[in-house]
Every structure is written in structure tokens, then in C-alpha cells.
Amino acid sequence: MASADVRDELNCSVCLNIYTDPVMLSCGHNFCRACIGDVLDSQDQAGVYTCPECRAEFQERPVVYRNRTLNNIAQRLSSTQPMKEDTGIYCTYCDLAVSAVRTCLHCEASLCNKHVDKHSRSVEHVLIEPTQSLENRKCSVHKEVLKYYCKQDETCICASCWIAGAHGGHEVEMINEAAEKVKKKLRTEFEQLKLEKEELQKKATCLHVHRDEVQKHASGGEQKVNLLFSDIGRQMEIIKKQALSNIKSLKKEDSINASKNMQTIKQKTDILSARMGQIEKLCNMTDPIPVIEGLKPKDVGYLDTRDRHTQYDLDDILNLVIVHVQCLDLVGGVTDLRLKHGLHLNEATDILLDVNTASNKVSLSKNLKTASDSKTLSKRPNRRERFHIEQVLGTKAFSSGQHYWEVETSTSPHWIVGLAYASINRTDIGIDGESTIGHNNKSWGFNYIDGYYNATPFKNQYGSHGGYSEIKKLGIYLDYEAGRLSFYKLGDPVRHLATFTATFTEPLYPAFFVHDEGWIRICS
Template identity: 25%
Template structure:
């Protein structure tokens, strides 16, 4: 058997001696492969203690004889131009799975070769590995090493008994890192060889199982782009054979580049979402404030309604009491006159009774002259003429209250049915069951009656306005009106001076002198010029139209045919600004109901294409 002396070359390790069968011997075992055991005869160890290897030498030897890819003893070790060695199969497989645009990379130092290097067998390492293998692969491990720096340490026991993941497995010192390929805990001193070889190092507490392939138990060094999975070198020969495989460091760098490219987009998205979130928060705050303001406003209106009702009831009670006192005073005077007459009649009757009781003719006749004289002195009876006093009739006041109660009842029913829908979601059309509408025009006139007056500054030049500002008449010639921005130029129309933005309002229009007209309402901001300034031809106006003896309802250029049994001469309009509703009446029946949500104040409006149209003067 041969002997490797101290002068024999060995790469990156301290010289040591070994012999076979009784001589100094070095036996190596890594993982399930043969491990290294250094032992000597006790006498020779005592005499040659200066040449004994330290525990750190063993760690260096293990690393030098282990492939950094498969973590096993070299099989046909091959050296690269950079000086690092690998199993020929390991390095060639790693290069076979490289991407087309990447060079040939050393898996240790990451040096890139533009062309595939010529692989040469590392003869020294190969011989050393072969000499360290025992016959038939059987191993007997006994390690007893004197570590001069750390004291007497049984390295074999230290590697096993170190157990705790806070101690170096070579010297029992405090562990700084764990080497993944070697699966060993090292202190700062014993860590340097692993750092020089570029081994992957992790914190001592990291579980090494998570960094090894579950299937083969080998270090994870590669990444499959097709399956997006981590893998070891052995995995490359299986289902990943034709996949795009790169080193984990390259995949790590590429993924970081991808994330860095997406980072601005994510940041911008975060800013956008944050902006929307702020808007939602502002809207929530605005909604809270709006709701609070609405509740306060309703409380105030409720107080005013209660005050109005109480004042109305008190006023009616006062009026009732006043009328009662007036009538009682008249009745008292009549009672006094009647009582006086009754007293006079009693006295006459008493005198006559006394005279009639005297049965003697002579005596009666002697006293008759005096009796008649006394009767004459009494006031002549005259019946009192009673003037019929007016009956205390409060039906009118009661009807007014009944109308108010009915309107409030309808208002509550609408609230209970739910909020008013958006006008775009409500199909406009005639009311299907007009008889169910509980709006009475008489009550509307008394409670909400208005008498709008026309605005001459808005009248078309072919429309003449009466002096009382209630009648609009179509003329054949243009009137001499001065220029005004509110004047209609293209349509024969005029609007009212009255402007409604809240509350409830009712008015009537007399159309008996016209056969073609348009009547309704429009927003104060509706245009006065151009083709879109016609009533009913834009989103800002709602109106009824008569032409060719046909009636239609118009809004935003959409027409709805109306079925009328006759030809009404007067039309009523009830505007409820609180719910955004315009109810149109004809012949005491509901013809059509418009729903709207105009934020601008609205005005009654008239279009006259022949004859005259007149705003009716309503007296509450």
C-alpha cells in the first residue's frame, strides 16, 4: 500500500500523514458516504503530537473532497479554469439546463465563461478520494483528536453532542452560521473556509430541512421557471428535464427585477386606492353631516308645522268664541224684550181675572170704567220681531283642516313606501289609477293656491303680455321689447316671475282661447336660445302639449300620449318640491305625474302658438 507523506501536495489543506492497517490512517465519511476518521497508534501519537491534525483540518478536508452541487464525494472530479472542481455529471447537467442567452457559470464563484470550458479531470483530488475509500465501502469511524486551541475535544462526540443549534459542531463554541451544503453549525473561526468556497450560509435557527429537496434530501440550488418550483441537481433528470432551469440566485435576482418593475404600478395603485378611500371617507362624513342637517331641518319644520296647527286651532277657537259671544249678546237682548212683554201680559191677565170673578152686574159695571182705563194705561202688546241670527257654521275651517290632514296622510304614505327613485330610473307616464289619487283640487286651491305673474323680459317678441301680467297672447307682428338675456328667441314662450325651490304650490291655467299651446315648468337655468330651448325638449323642462286636438306629456324630448275624454279648458298643476313631483290635472282628474330631481329653482312656463293662455287668479 502506498503512503502519502507530508510533502505530498494537497489543495488548500494542512499536510497530514496516514497509513493503512496499523499505520497512521485517515478514513473519510460524509453523510451516507464514507466519512473521514483520523486515528493513530497511541505511542506514535504521543511521539508525534506535533503532526496531529486539528478538528478544523477535518472540516477543511471534508469540504475539499465534497462536490458543492451534490454534497457527496467527488465522482470524476473536474476542474474549471477558475480553479473550482465539481463532479463532471453535476456541472454538465447544470449547464444543460441553462437558458440560451446565459453563459457557462461556475456554481461556486459565479464566474461566467462565454464559451463552454474544456473540462479536465482533477487527478490529485480523484486519487485522494480513491485512497480514502475502504475496500468494499465498509467504514469504521473512530475519531480522537487533540485540539490544541480548544482543549481536549472528541470531535466525533462534538459533532453529535453539539445538538443544540447554538454551538459549533467542530469546537462546541457559539455557532454563528449553519452551512447548508455541509449541514454543519460553525463558529466565526470555522466559518471562514465555507465563506471562501461560497457556500450558502443561514442563521443557526433556520431549519435545514426547509433548504433541502424533500424528495432527494439534497440542497436546493436550482429553480424551474416552467413549474415555478425549487429543486436540487438530482431533480433535473426527472420531469424537469426539458424545462428552463436556472440557479436560485439567478432566479432570485430575476424575480427581484420583476417585482421592482411592478413596484411603481403597485405604488400608483395604492395612491389611487388611497385617494378613493379618502373620497369615500369624505362622502361618509358629508353624508353624516347632510343627514344631521336634514334631521335638524325636519325638527325645525316639524316644530313650525305643530306651531302652525296649534295657532290655526287657537285662531279657530277664538273665532268660534267671538261668534258665540256676538250671537249670545243678540239673543240676550231678545230675551229681555220678551221677558218684559211677558210681565205686562201677566199684569193684564191678573186684572182681567179679578174683574171676571165679580158676579154682580151692578158692581161689575160700576168698576168696568175704571178697569178699562187701567188696561189702557198698560202698554199695548206688540210681538217682538225676531231677526233670524246666522247659524254658527265652521264647516269651512273644518274642511281646511281635513284637507291638511289628508295631504299629510298622503305625504306619510309616500315616505312609508320608500324613498323617491332617481328620475332616470322612473318611467314617466300617465297614472294608471287616477281614482286612487287622493289629491283634491279644492283643498289644493285653498292650501297651496298661487297666482303666477308672467315675466315680460322673457317673452318672445311675438307674444304680448297683458297689463296684469297674467295673459300671454300670440301676435302677428313683433312687439318692441328691449333686449334681455332671459328673452326667448326661437320659441314662442314666456316664463313666470315666480320661482319655486321648496314647499308645495298649486296654480291653474286657462286655455279656452287657444288651440295649440305648451304649459308646464322649467328650470331657471334652462337655455333661452337654440333648438334645445323649447319646453319639453331638454332635461330641464316638464310640460303638457296640445296640437291637432291631441294631448301629450313631454320631458327631455320624450313624449307620452295622454287619453282625455273631452277638451279641458282649465289645467291645474301641483308642484311638490319636497319629493320632486309635478302632478297635472285636467277636468278634475290626474292626467300625468312627472318625477324630477332638479337642483335649480323652477318656474311656471307657457308656450302660445295661437290665441291666448291665461294664468287663473286663485284666492285662498
């Protein structure tokens, strides 16, 4: 820790590197001779000179004094630093190939450590990092060192360009100051690219997880299909092959889409990494020219990383198989939708009706499993969550996973069974108002009226609807992550009624509507 502190004390506050030929102002602060020379040059026009460290003012250009002791210490520390990577640029004055540490723009010569110490420190001798390309460091017109940056024309110029040349009267600043501003912009760009890269990496991780889940789910689907057809024989071979082919297509299509997305993300991540590396390199340079050139935007191209969805859905495939099996009358006793077809993972048998949400027009049983339309208004306390129409929610919320439960229903005129967010409107009075299950974007339901039924909202569901009397028992299946809600008529045979597809954004509660002496009962 102590050696690190000493190392910091030997850094020039202008270039932030170890002192090169350190000199001292009368205020006692030290700088590289070339660095303080550039600073004082930039202050010539103002006529007032200040120390970059303590801001002490001098009425005349201050005299600098060489600090021999500090110079010896800096040279010894420099000799103990790790050798820099060979740049391929060698000292002009050495007979042997000795790597250069500085290039003088005035002399157009590269210098090693030994010759830098002996080199002239006058203002016109500008030392920069070793380079073989000097043409772009000097003005093409006046052959003078580029010292200023013209803001109006956005280019580097020499003193003659500013005083008597094409840039006369333009607003300029010292080239080092301009480079620092560019570095600041580059660092901001670097942070933005870093955040974008992190987002891409997160998306890649999600794609990996999604692909693994789909593969696992599809593998389970293959087992279900094999079990379903184990006792049917050759008459069902065509249906079996079709189902397995669809599942194979599901796996293949999802794998291809996931691979494309991951490849796209990798391409853009590589581009971002390359740009970030370039920015880090530019920010570490002391030579301002390549730093300013590095601000020009680099076209990273547009890469589409939108999610791609598969054409098939596993439950659709299984339902198609079930329909074919029932049509051929070869199932023989397959009446339990839950057990035979593996339609759920969690059986929701602990659903109760929430009395705090029940309308005063709805009567609830003591065990909170039955809701019925009541001609007598209950005198429940007013609560913000209570419905004004004949509706009630369940106490259990589903925010993830797959769930299945069953509901017995009356054959009387009107009831609705479904799911709703807690944020559903509670205050509408009319039956077809905003708060009715399925009449808003906060709920989905299966609606039965006088022997006819439909699923609402229509735009997000598929399945049959129309006349189908005597629905005595419903099976409800929810796959939250897949955005799937399905309704089945239970009996012999089991019949698929409707399926909603949506992106669920809030926890879902079982929801029930009863009217005209209708009732529903949650099965235990």
C-alpha cells in the first residue's frame, strides 16, 4: 500500500504518467516540462497564468525550475516498471534496436529512455507516444505541430491556421482539452454499451432456460403419447406417428429458433466487446488525435433478437390425439381427464370462496365451496373489494405453475366460471358491465346462458361454442407460464370446450358469476 502511495506521488497531474523531466513552479508544484509548457501556451492569449494544481495566479509567464532530485527518483521508478509490449518502433539514435518510449514531432524522431533524458525540452519539441506515422500529427499547410482543436470545423489545427490561416477567428481549445472531452463521451458510450451487453447476456440466459424447459416438456409429451397408445395397437399407429411427428417438429422448431436467437446475440455481443475494447484503448492514450478520431460512431448493424415462438403446442397435440381416440371408440374406460392425459401438475383442491369479495346478491355456503344467486340481499359490510354484481372470487391466487380444479354447475339459466386479476373493476352494476367476468382485459371466463355457451373474450380463445345443454361439471386447467387457460366438459366422453391464450401479468384468482337462481360448487 505504501509503495502504491509513493507511485501516485510521482505522477504528473496533467498527463497522469510518471514525471518526464520534471520542473517546478514557484508555488512548489511539479509537472512534466512538456505538460506545463502546453498548459502555459494555452493561457498565453488570456494574459493570466495559473497553476493546474493549486490555481495560483501569475501576472507573467512563470519561470520553471528543473527538479533534479525528483527526476532521479522518477527515472529509477520507471526502470523498475514492467517492460511495455514491443511496439515495433525503435530509437532513431541507437545503433541497436532499442524500443522507443517517445516520438518528437519537431525532430520527427523516436527516442528511447536514454535519449529522451538528453532531448531538448523547448516548447516546439512535442513528445508523444511512439509512432511511425507523423504526417497526421502536423498541419498539411504550415507543417507545424497540431496544437489546437477548431470547434467550428471539428478538426485539429496548428497555431498558424488559427492566427492567420483558414480558421482565423474560430473558437478553439487546446488539443489535450478536446481529447479529454472526447474521452468523457467515449466513457459514457462505454457504459451504455456495457449495459446493452449485460441485457443481451441476460436474454441469452433466458433462451438457454427456455430451450431446456421446452426440451424437457416435449420429452414428457413423448412418454404421454406412448402410454396413451400402449393398449390400442396397430389401428392407432397412424395417429401415434402423427402425434410424435408434431412433437418432433415442436422440438426442432423451438431448437432452431433458440439457436438463431443465441447466434444473433453472440454476434452482437462480439461487436459490442470489440467496440468496448477500442474505447478502453482510446481512453488510455495520451495522443489526442486517435482519441478524437475514435469518437466517430461505428456501425454495429441491426440484429433482430426478438423471441420466436413455436408453431405447435404440446397440449394441443395431446388434445388432438384424445379426439381421434374417442372418435374411434378404442379408449375403453379412459374417462378421467386428469389421470389419463396428465393435464396438470398441481390439483387445486383447497380453493375457497372469499366472502370479502362476494356481492350481497350472492349467497355462500358455510364451507365456502358453493355460491348461488340469492333473492334476499345479504347485509355484509361495505368493502372496497366487494362486487356490486352477482360475483365472487376465490381466496387462492395462482402466479406460477400448472393447476387443475373442477366445478359442479346448475342447469339453470346463467352462470360464468373463470379467472380474474385482483385489479378487476368491482363497482359496475349491469350484468354486461366492465366488472363482469370476461367482459374486460382483467378476466377470462366460460359463460353459460339458457342452454347456450361461449367463452369470453372471444378474441383470445379457440374451441367450440354454441348450444350444448346439461353441462353439469367443468374441468379448468391453467398453465400460468404458458399463458393458457382451458375448459373441459367432464363426463363420458370428456370434451374440450375452449382455450384462452394470453400473457398473464398478475396473480389469477378463480372467479364465479351466478344469476337467475344459478349456482356453482367447487369440488373437494
